Amino acid sequence: MQERIDSTADGIAAELRQWIASGTLSDGARLVERELAERFAVSRIPLREALRKLEAQGLIAIHPNRGAVVRTLTLADVDEIYSLRMLLEGDAIFQAVKRMDEETLVRASLVHRLLGKAETQEKQGALNREFHELLYAPCGNLRQLNAIRDLRAQVERYERLQATLLADTPAFQHEHASILKACRERDARLAKSMTVTHLATAKRIVGKVVTQALTPR
Known part of the structure; x- marks a missing residue:
């Protein structure tokens, strides 16, 4: 067919x-x-x-x-993209925590557990995206959420090339757990801080991938 x-x-x-x-x-x-x-x-x-x-x-x-x-991204592109992501995603989760209901927390917890068990990079990438989108959605700002999605799309291909950004890395799962814990405790400032830290980790790793891609062989 x-x-x-x-x-x-x-x-x-x-x-x-x-x-x-x-x-x-x-x-x-x-x-x-x-x-x-x-x-x-x-x-x-x-x-x-x-x-x-x-x-x-x-x-x-x-x-x-x-x-x-x-497009082939440069290090300057990566810096700009992640700087914007930190601003937009940090604010999104800060606003979302104030409106987050129990169902959202339960769904995000389930996705977090599934992410730790996912066996393929494609599945890991999809669950990672779903985890963050669930936590940001209650902010209620559709333009902001669309901008976050567009910025993520620009670097997603580099994230998928680098396994350390995915669920088989305990450090990343630990960061996800910390973000989720802050949301459960309704600590908007901590959730924002942990999200920005999480993105800073991703930025360093993506920067290394982009550097390798730009290095003549």
Whole structure:
């Protein structure tokens, strides 16, 4: 049975975003309009709209003569992205703790346990994303949550290349447990501080991956 593909601009953008995050489209890979239009069975109008969405999210660069390519992040990009993530995610959890209900805490605890048992990087990445989104959601600011999601998407492919960012690392699970404990205790300031510390750890690791990717071989 042939896989059904969402041919809207949003659907195409979501599919391409997943290809970039998983490494199917690597840094510097060209996105050829003709090939992609055939792949998604669409005209170039929704395809170009999808590419513009990815460009706005910082995932690709569109050059007048070369077309679209997957962006290769620099260390300066990583610094900017994580600085913004610390501001936005720190504030999101600070606001969320004040509104967090017991159901959210129970669901986040379950995801945290599953994350510790996940056996594949794909599953680990999905659970890690779900854990943070559950805790941020009660902040109620949809624009802020969308901005957080877009910033995370820009570095997700590097996180998946580095196993130490995932659930098989006790240090990361310990940081998650500390964030969750602060939320349970309704300590908004501590939850924010632990979230910023958690992101600082991720920034150092992603920085190392990006440095390796940029080093000539």
